[in-house]
Amino acid sequence: MSKVEISRLRKLPSVDEVLRTEVSRLAIDRFGRRAVVDAVRTALAAGRAGHAALANAEDAAALALGRLGAEARPRLNPVFNLTGTVLHTNLGRALVAEPAIAAAVAAMRNAVALEFELASGRRGERDDLLRGLLRELTGAEDATVVNNNAAAVLLTLNTFAKSREAIVSRGELIEIGGAFRMPEIMSRAGAKLVEVGTTNRTHFKDYAGAIGAKTGLILKVHTSNYRIEGFRAAVPARELASLARKHGVPLVNDLGSGTLVDLTRFGIPHEPTVADAVAEGVDLVTFSGDKLLGGPQAGLIVGRKELIERINRNPMKRALRVDKIRLAALEATLKLYRDPDRLAERLPTLRLLSRPRTEIEALARRLLPAVVARLGDAFHIEVASGASQIGSGALPLETIPSAALAIRPTRARGGALAALAAALRQLPIPVVGRIEDQALLLDLRCLEDEADFVANLAALDLKATP
Ligand SMILES: *Cc1c(COP(=O)(O)O)cnc(C)c1O
Numbered sequence: 315m316s317k318v319e320i321s322r323l324r325k326l327p328s329v330d331e332v333l334r335t336e337v338s339r340l341a342i343d344r345f346g347r348r349a350v351v352d353a354v355r356t357a358l359a360a361g362r363a364g365h366a367a368l369a370n371a372e373d374a375a376a377l378a379l380g381r382l383g384a385e386a387r388p389r390l391n392p393v394f395n396l397t398g399t400v401l402h403t404n405l406g407r408a409l410v411a412e413p414a415i416a417a418a419v420a421a422m423r424n425a426v427a428l429e430f431e432l433a434s435g436r437r438g439e440r441d442d443l444l445r446g447l448l449r450e451l452t453g454a455e456d457a458t459v460v461n462n463n464a465a466a467v468l469l470t471l472n473t474f475a476k477s478r479e480a481i482v483s484r485g486e487l488i489e490i491g492g493a494f495r496m497p498e499i500m501s502r503a504g505a506k507l508v509e510v511g512t513t514n515r516t517h518f519k520d521y522a523g524a525i526g527a528k529t530g531l532i533l534k535v536h537t538s539n540y541r542i543e544g545f546r547a548a549v550p551a552r553e554l555a556s557l558a559r560k561h562g563v564p565l566v567n568d569l570g571s572g573t574l575v576d577l578t579r580f581g582i583p584h585e586p587t588v589a590d591a592v593a594e595g596v597d598l599v600t601f602s603g604d605k606l607l608g609g610p611q612a613g614l615i616v617g618r619k620e621l622i623e624r625i626n627r628n629p630m631k632r633a634l635r636v637d638k639i640r641l642a643a644l645e646a647t648l649k650l651y652r653d654p655d656r657l658a659e660r661l662p663t664l665r666l667l668s669r670p671r672t673e674i675e676a677l678a679r680r681l682l683p684a685v686v687a688r689l690g691d692a693f694h695i696e697v698a699s700g701a702s703q704i705g706s707g708a709l710p711l712e713t714i715p716s717a718a719l720a721i722r723p724t725r726a727r728g729g730a731l732a733a734l735a736a737a738l739r740q741l742p743i744p745v746v747g748r749i750e751d752q753a754l755l756l757d758l759r760c761l762e763d764e765a766d767f768v769a770n771l772a773a774l775d776l777k778a779t780p
Pocket of ligand 1: 462463464465467490494535536537568569570571601602603612613706707
């Protein structure tokens with residue numbers, strides 16, 4: 315060991331010295347003695363190993379406290395979603411409406427009549443809470459709710475096609491992303507997949523030729539995230555309904571996003587509604603709670619009463635059911651649909667999707683000076699027109715006109731844009747944009763708290779490396 319090193323080690327304070335500093339006393343109040351002692355030991359070990367320069371007890375306390383503070387911050391911190399994708403699966407999909415938040419908080423804080431009939435004092439069913447509302451909004455006879463739409467599809471397949479065959483068009487054997495691939499879900503549900511037709515064309519006779527004594531169900535899947543164009547043919551659910559009925563097997567439609575209202579009245583491209591799907595004569599329809607519906611994560615199954623009853627008798631239902639918090643939020647969300655005239659203002663998903671481009675562009679112009687001031691002359695920033703996406707597989711080809719701040723480095727420095735994107739992600743409220751055509755785009759469709767955004771920018775550190 316060199317003399318310099320020995321002298322450095324001698325100068326390191328003891329744990330007790332560090333704990334006696336003012337900073338440590340405050341930290342103990344906030345985080346508890348044990349956590350602070352551990353953090354101080356870790357800081358001193360870093361000093362001993364030469365990873366941190368600790369001249370005195372105050373330095374060591376500051377290092378320890380910095381780490382504790384960073385660890386105390388919640389990992390599920392809010393972020394600014396400026397990706398342009400409104401229902402961004404990786405950013406948590408739909409923002410829940412205020413009445414739904416209030417309902418969820420009340421359910422968390424209190425005992426609730428979750429499976430308890432207040433009228434009779436007897437045990438009730440948690441599905442009773444939403445059955446009436448879902449019947450009213452979809453025209454279906456009955457309804458049940460599970461963890462998410464993937465669970466709804468899994469449970470439906472397992473209930474009707476376990477050790478039996480499930481008929482699906484080759485054009486609808488989709489992968490939704492990650493591990494949700496229709497053929498794999500089928501095999502996990504215990505169903506034997508019977509593919510009919512070809513990738514681009516499936517005809518009625520293909521289904522009719524495949525149906526038989528071993529058929530458990532016919533499944534139609536909304537090809538959410540892709541579309542076949544050109545020489546194509548698919549069989550409408552209405553035609554399949556009569557075939558299914560003749561053979562006594564259920565026809566199931568996995569709608570994916572499944573909206574409850576006609577979106578065109580809000581200026582959003584048309585997407586089939588759940589009520590449309592029910593009216594086509596389908597026996598069961600499955601859809602998500604946190605896509606276009608704008609509620610908490612959930613999977614909804616609506617359809618014929620005796621089929622819903624069979625689903626509810628499947629022991630798997632217990633493993634896939636939802637808790638009181640989400641049921642409360644879902645109920646409050648669904649109630650907003652009773653007043654479609656005020657839906658766009660009360661339901662964040664619809665509010666954001668229907669936000670006019672002119673309003674977003676005006677916001678971009680207001681924010682431009684603050685962003686220019688913060689980024690200095692290393693970047694050129696302008697208001698650009700952009701295109702937002704709905705996300706989560708809904709209407710993949712339709713985009714919604716939007717406006718963005720487009721940021722480009724003034725000099726072509728390799729990595730400058732990626733470094734800026736990284737610095738924005740390190741902010742106290744991380745800002746997530748998207749890189750396109752060598753520009754960082756901040757699509758402002760989902761930015762509603764302007765003042766918070768500007769205040770947050772003050773902490774931007776372009777030199778920080780994550
Ligand atoms: C999104 C989607 C699913 C999965 O729904 P989750 O709510 O994410 O579980 C299943 N099927 C289709 C057609 C979808 O679009």
